[in-house]
Structures are given as structure tokens and as C-alpha cells.
Amino acid sequence: MNTVSPYILLSAILFSMGVIGFLTRRNAIMIFMSVELMLNSANLAFVAFAHQWGQLDGQMFVFFVMAVAAAEVAVGLALIVTVFRSKKSANVDDLHQLKG
Amino acid sequence: MTSELIVFIVLAIISVLAAVGLLSSRNAVYAALFLILNFATVAVLYLMLNAPFLAIIQISVYAGAIMVLFLFVIMLLGAERLNQAAPQPGLRWQRPLAIGLGALLLIQAAYVFITRFNSTTVAPNLIQAGPMEIGLKLFGPYLLPFEVTSILLLVAIIGAVVLTREK
Amino acid sequence: MLVVVLGSLPLLAGQNLVGFANMTALDGYALFLDGLFAIVAIVIVLLTLRYNQDRGIMRGEFYPLLMFSAGGMMLMGHAVNLLIVFVAIELLSIPLYILCGLARPRVDSEESAMKYFLLGAFASGFLVYGIALIYGATGTTQLSEIARKISAKEVPETLLLYAGAALVLVGLSFKVGAAPFHMWTPDVYEGAPTTVTAFMATATKAAGFAALLRVFLFGLAPLASTWQPIIAGLAALTMIVGNLVALSQTNLKRMLAYSSIAHAGYLLMGVASGNAAGTTGVLFYLVSYAFTTLAAFAAMTSLNTAAGEDQSIEAYAGLFRRNPLVALVLGLAMLSLTGVPPTAGFVGKYFLFQAAIESNLVWLAIIGVLTSVVSAYFYLRIIVTMFMREPVAEPQPLSTANLGRSVALAITVIGTLVFGILPAPLLQLVNTAVTAFGVTMH
Numbered sequence: 001m002n003t004v005s006p007y008i009l010l011s012a013i014l015f016s017m018g019v020i021g022f023l024t025r026r027n028a029i030m031i032f033m034s035v036e037l038m039l040n041s042a043n044l045a046f047v048a049f050a051h052q053w054g055q056l057d058g059q060m061f062v063f064f065v066m067a068v069a070a071a072e073v074a075v076g077l078a079l080i081v082t083v084f085r086s087k088k089s090a091n092v093d094d095l096h097q098l099k100g
Numbered sequence: 101m102t103s104e105l106i107v108f109i110v111l112a113i114i115s116v117l118a119a120v121g122l123l124s125s126r127n128a129v130y131a132a133l134f135l136i137l138n139f140a141t142v143a144v145l146y147l148m149l150n151a152p153f154l155a156i157i158q159i160s161v162y163a164g165a166i167m168v169l170f171l172f173v174i175m176l177l178g179a180e181r182l183n184q185a186a187p188q189p190g191l192r193w194q195r196p197l198a199i200g201l202g203a204l205l206l207i208q209a210a211y212v213f214i215t216r217f218n219s220t221t222v223a224p225n226l227i228q229a230g231p232m233e234i235g236l237k238l239f240g241p242y243l244l245p246f247e248v249t250s251i252l253l254l255v256a257i258i259g260a261v262v263l264t265r266e267k
Numbered sequence: 268m269l270v271v272v273l274g275s276l277p278l279l280a281g282q283n284l285v286g287f288a289n290m291t292a293l294d295g296y297a298l299f300l301d302g303l304f305a306i307v308a309i310v311i312v313l314l315t316l317r318y319n320q321d322r323g324i325m326r327g328e329f330y331p332l333l334m335f336s337a338g339g340m341m342l343m344g345h346a347v348n349l350l351i352v353f354v355a356i357e358l359l360s361i362p363l364y365i366l367c368g369l370a371r372p373r374v375d376s377e378e379s380a381m382k383y384f385l386l387g388a389f390a391s392g393f394l395v396y397g398i399a400l401i402y403g404a405t406g407t408t409q410l411s412e413i414a415r416k417i418s419a420k421e422v423p424e425t426l427l428l429y430a431g432a433a434l435v436l437v438g439l440s441f442k443v444g445a446a447p448f449h450m451w452t453p454d455v456y457e458g459a460p461t462t463v464t465a466f467m468a469t470a471t472k473a474a475g476f477a478a479l480l481r482v483f484l485f486g487l488a489p490l491a492s493t494w495q496p497i498i499a500g501l502a503a504l505t506m507i508v509g510n511l512v513a514l515s516q517t518n519l520k521r522m523l524a525y526s527s528i529a530h531a532g533y534l535l536m537g538v539a540s541g542n543a544a545g546t547t548g549v550l551f552y553l554v555s556y557a558f559t560t561l562a563a564f565a566a567m568t569s570l571n572t573a574a575g576e577d578q579s580i581e582a583y584a585g586l587f588r589r590n591p592l593v594a595l596v597l598g599l600a601m602l603s604l605t606g607v608p609p610t611a612g613f614v615g616k617y618f619l620f621q622a623a624i625e626s627n628l629v630w631l632a633i634i635g636v637l638t639s640v641v642s643a644y645f646y647l648r649i650i651v652t653m654f655m656r657e658p659v660a661e662p663q664p665l666s667t668a669n670l671g672r673s674v675a676l677a678i679t680v681i682g683t684l685v686f687g688i689l690p691a692p693l694l695q696l697v698n699t700a701v702t703a704f705g706v707t708m709h
Contacts (some may be wrong), residue, residue: 033122040138041396075259081264
């Protein structure tokens with residue numbers, strides 16, 4: 001293949017699925033995993049574009065996205081554990097304390 | 101049809117199916133495993149896109165470390181059963197909206213795909229993307245973001261300790 | 268340390284450098300924002316010393332996390348590469364997620380942190396994908412390169428570029444709390460510790476706008492005719508939603524949250540004008556808004572005791588008789604938020620409306636004026652409650668005065684008044700910043 005278009009299409013599909021997952025799931029852990037799917041699809045797009053442009057910069061960006069994602073996961077899971085401890089539920093519908 | 105295209109199609113189907121599994125599974129552990137499968141196929145795609153170092157990182161950091169953390173938390177909390185109760189009245193509009201939004205994104209993607217297929221070509225020269233080249237970039241032009249990322253990880257450590265420590 | 272940063276700024280003034288492989292810029296614009304973030308952080312620290320004591324949040328981690336977040340904001344002002352924009356946004360957000368949850372084990376604080384985190388992560392997802400598409404279209408993440416390539420028509424795939432820009436706009440709109448991506452704001456603001464809320468409402472918003480200005484008025488400037496109507500529409504929607512929903516609020520903190528959404532709308536109006544006057548307006552308004560909002564939140568913290576904080580507007584009835592000083596400060600803040608002369612809020616709004624009219628967005632300016640009139644109702648209601656009404660039967664005891672809060676109150680009041688009566692010196696600073704920024708359009 002001398003084009004990266006199929007990879008971009010795949011990454012767009014995965015990104016849309018991540019967005020759908022974020023909006024439809026009600027469990028904080030599942031919502032968070034959908035976000036990971038979105039970041040992952042963005043990474044795929046970066047690597048594909050880096051290949052298309054014949055550059056390393058796109059791959060460097062992926063490197064940073066991964067590191068940031070790791071930091072985000074550590075904080076996010078800590079928050080989920082904290083909320084779960086006090087509410088015994090990871091369901092976002094149970095977060096009524098603050099009315100939307 | 102080149103062999104590369106065949107491999108790509110097989111991997112693409114697996115990764116999309118894994119994403120579907122992630123979105124539809126009723127057990128959080130299964131969902132996490134589907135996500136790992138998705139990450140693994142994407143790692144193989146990285147290999148095909150001339151990014152061997154990232155492929156390894158994807159497996160070891162993403163599919164390995166991060167997802168193990170997810171599984172660990174799911175099992176620690178005993179939260180694997182996802183009771184999909186009926187959505188609250190106020191949130192009913194969210195589902196159609198989400199699907200509509202997703203469809204919109206997909207149409208857009210398909211349009212981009214059709215218009216640019218074969219119109220762009222890959223740069224002729226293959227770049228070297230091994231650990232050495234990445235490392236040289238990282239400690240050369242990318243030094244500042246690298247240092248900032250290290251601070252970010254420090255913040256994450258502080259945060260995890262502060263948030264979960266009992267008094 | 269913050270004072271050192273603030274003190275060192277004049278030494279660097281007038282420089283115009285790019286460093287770290289052209290990823291960061293040291294120009295008047297960045298220095299101006301550095302100064303703003305440093306002042307906001309100083310005020311927040313002064314307030315927090317007492318607030319945390321009152322509320323029993325005894326955590327030393329508060330201050331380093333605040334510093335990290337402020338550092339991320341400063342980095343944002345310096346960013347001229349989309350990679351730095353991304354890393355800076357994460358560096359400022361992740362400590363904030365933690366800070367929101369610091370009042371644990373209070374449940375509303377934990378929930379606020381969780382909501383902020385999930386929506387923040389969602390927004391970063393959009394931002395990263397948008398950057399990926401822009402990179403795909405242009406082959407670079409360097410803002411100056413992107414601008415050059417677009418002007419030179421070296422970008423064949425404009426669709427990819429537009430999609431990328433739209434996703435970046437969505438991601439940043441989440442951060443500044445612009446409608447229709449504002450849903451998280453009231454919940455998060457209400458649940459977070461009040462001083463953290465003050466920090467989010469002022470500094471985070473300023474950092475988001477710093478990024479918006481750099482990305483859209485610098486990197487994507489050649490596409491102005493495309494994004495201008497979209498941002499103008501967002502601005503109009505944000506002003507209308509923020510002000511109308513604020514009318515029905517009974518909780519002061521929630522009301523201030525909707526008010527902050529409304530003010531994001533006024534600021535977006537400046538971005539939409541896309542000219543030097545708009546940039547001047549945004550920078551000036553960021554300063555006046557920061558001082559005013561800090562004054563309001565500073566006054567709010569004096570109603571805190573270990574017993575809890577009553578945030579309902581009712582609790583402020585007759586405040587003037589119980590603590591005239593705090594009531595006066597809060598009243599001044601409300602007047603400035605409404606935009607009544609001679610406060611800083613009036614001057615800031617004046618510049619923004621003027622910028623919008625200059626770039627033929629008269630309809631937007633009219634919406635801005637009309638919504639300001641509407642906003643007068645809920646801001647003045649607070650003043651009426653404080654000065655005219657009798658105190659409720661058993662008023663909550665007030666937190667006793669302390670030096671840190673007094674200094675913070677003094678700084679914010681002086682800022683609000685001085686920039687309202689004598690805007691010239693600040694305006695000169697802003698103009699230096701805008702010149703360095705180099706708005707090249709129109």
C-alpha cells in the first residue's frame with residue numbers, strides 16, 4: 001500500500017466508537033476505557049501521518065500522549081477508587097449529590 | 101491486492117470487533133480484555149507503519165502496565181458486574197444523540213477516505229524509528245516536553261497517594 | 268517563589284525569543300500572562316491558608332499541586348507548538364483534578380473531582396485527535412509553520428485541516444467552559460473547595476483563552492474567514508445560556524459558575540473578532556475578570572467555618588450589618604461583573620464590544636449588551652440581599668479575619684477599582700503584549 005488512508009479510516013472509526021462509548025456507558029470505569037480508546041485511535045492517526053510525511057515527529061507525539069495517558073490513568077483510577085469507597089458504586093448516575 | 105492490504109484488513113476487522121466488544125460487554129473485566137486486544141492489534145499496525153519502537157511501547161506500557169492497572173482496580177473494587185439499569189429520564193436523549201454523533205463522525209471519515217484514497221502517497225524515504233533515533237529526538241529537540249512529562253508523572257504519583265491514603 | 272517569578276518579569280520584558288527547538292516563545296504576550304497567573308496564584312495561596320484551616324483540609328500537598336498547575340498555565344502562555352499546548356493543558360488539568368478532590372471525604376468534593384476528570388479526559392481526547400488531523404494535513408505541529416503552509420496554499424487537504432481545527436476548538440471549549448460544552452462547570456465549581464473553584468474560574472479560563480488565541484489567531488489565522496462565524500456563534504450561545512440559567516440559581520457558587528460561563532462568552536466574542544483590538548480586549552478582560560472574580564470568592568470564603576459552608580444566597584441576607592467590609596467587597600465584585608463604571612469590568616467589556624463592532628460583528632455586540640442587562644438582575648439581587656434584607660434567624664458564624672485573607676481582599680479590590688478608574692497603565696502593558704503577539708490579520 002502506498003497510502004495511509006485505510007489507517008486513517010480505521011482510526012476515525014475507533015475514535016467515533018470511543019465517543020459513543022463515552023456518551024452511552026454509565027459506569028465510570030467503562031467511560032474511562034472509552035477515553036483510552038479515543039486516545040489510542042489518535043495515536044494510530046499520528047503514526048500513520050508520520051509514515052505519510054516520512055517524519056519522526058508524529059511518532060514523538062505518540063510517545064508523549066502515552067506518557068500523559070499513564071499519568072491520567074493513575075489519577076483517574078485513584079479518583080474512581082475514592083468515590084467507590086464512599087458510595088459503593090462506580091455508576092455515574094449515582095452521583096446525584098450535585099444536581100446537574 | 102497486496103499481502104499488506106490483506107493483513108491490514110484482517111487486523112482492522114479484529115480491532116473494530118474488539119471495540120464493539122468493549123462497548124457492548126456487560127462485564128468490566130471482559131471489556132478491559134477487549135481493549136487489550138484492540139491495543140495489541142494497533143501495535144501490529146504500528147509495526148506495519150514503520151514504528152517498531154512504539155509498537156513495543158504500546159504492548160508493554162499501554163496493553164501491559166495501564167490495562168493491568170485497570171484490571172487491578174476493577175477486581176479490587178469488585179465492580180466487574182455492570183448493572184445496566186434503565187437510563188434516567190433526563191439522560192434518555194443521550195443515547196440517540198451519541199449514536200447520531202458517531203454516525204456523523206463516520207460519514208465524515210468515509211468522505212475523507214473516498215476523497216483522499218490514492219491521492220496521497222507515502223514519503224518515499226523510509227525513516228529509521230528505532231530506540232536510538234527516538235532517544236536522540238527525545239533528548240534533543242523534545243527535551244522540554246520530556247521534562248514537563250516527568251513533572252506530570254510526579255504530579256500523578258502525588259495525586260494517587262493523596263487521594264487514596266486513609267487518614 | 269511566586270513573588271520571585273513576578274519580580275523577575277520586568278527584567279525579561281521587551282525580549283522576543285523562541286527557545287527549546289522553537290517550541291516555546293518568550294514574548295510580551297507570554298510574560299503578560301505569566302504575571303497574571305502569578306498574581307492569581309499568590310491571591311489563592313493567601314486565601315487558602317485560612318480556608319483550609321476553617322474547613323479542616325490539612326493537606327500540605329495543596330500548595331505544590333497549585334504550583335504545578337500554575338506552572339502548566341505559564342507554559343501554556345509560552346507555547347507555540349501544538350505538542351506544548353497539549354502537554355501544558357495536561358500539566359494544568361491533572362493537578363486540578365486532584366485539588367478538586369482534596370476536601371475528601373466530603374462526597375460532593377469527590378464527585379466534583381470525578382466529573383471534572385472524566386470530562387477533562389474526554390476533552391483531551393478531542394484535542395489530541397484534532398492535533399493529529401492538523402498534523403496530517405500540514406506535516407507539522409509548529410504553529411508558525413502551520414500558518415505559513417496555509418498561507419502558501421501548501422495544504423491540499425483542507426477538509427482534514429478543518430476537521431482538525433474543529434476538534435481542537437471543541438477540546439479547548441470544554442476547558443474554558445463555553446456552551447454547549449459547559450455542562451460540567453456548575454457541578455464541579457460547586458463541589459470543589461472554594462479557593463480551588465476561584466483558581467479554576469480565573470486562571471484555568473485565562474490559560475484556555477491563551478491557547479485559543481495562540482492557536483486560532485496565530486496558527487490558524489489564514490483560515491479566519493472560516494472559523495470566525497463558528498466562534499461568534501459559540502460566543503452568542505455561551506452568553507445567552509450562561510446569563511439566562513444564572514437567573515434561576517439559588518446557590519451563590521452555582522450562580523458564579525454560570526456567570527463564569529457567561530463571561531467565557533464575552534471573551535469568545537473578543538476571539539471571534541480576530542483582530543488586534545479583540546486580542547487587547549481579551550487580555551484586558553482576563554485581568555479585570557480575574558480580579559473581580561477573586562474578590563467575590565475571597566469574600567465568600569469569610570462565610571466558612573468548620574461547621575460547613577452555607578452557599579445559598581439566603582445565607583447572605585443582612586451580611587452588611589454583620590460584616591460591612593466583606594459585604595462591600597462582594598457588592599463591588601457584583602457591580603464589576605455586571606459591568607458598571609467605574610469598575611474594571613466596565614472597561615473590559617467596553618473593549619470587547621468595541622472589538623466586535625470593529626470586525627462587523629454588530630449583532631454579537633448587541634447580544635452581549637442585552638445579556639449584560641439581563642445579568643444585572645441576578646448580580647444586583649445579591650447586593651439587595653446583603654444590604655436591604657434582615658439576617659436570617661440563626662446566621663452562620665463568620666470566619667474571623669486573618670492577615671492572609673485581608674491582604675488578598677485588598678489586592679483584588681485595588682485591582683478592580685484601579686483598572687476601572689485608571690485603565691491606561693494596564694492598557695499600555697496589554698498593547699505591548701499584543702504587539703509582540705503579532706496579530707497579522709485584517
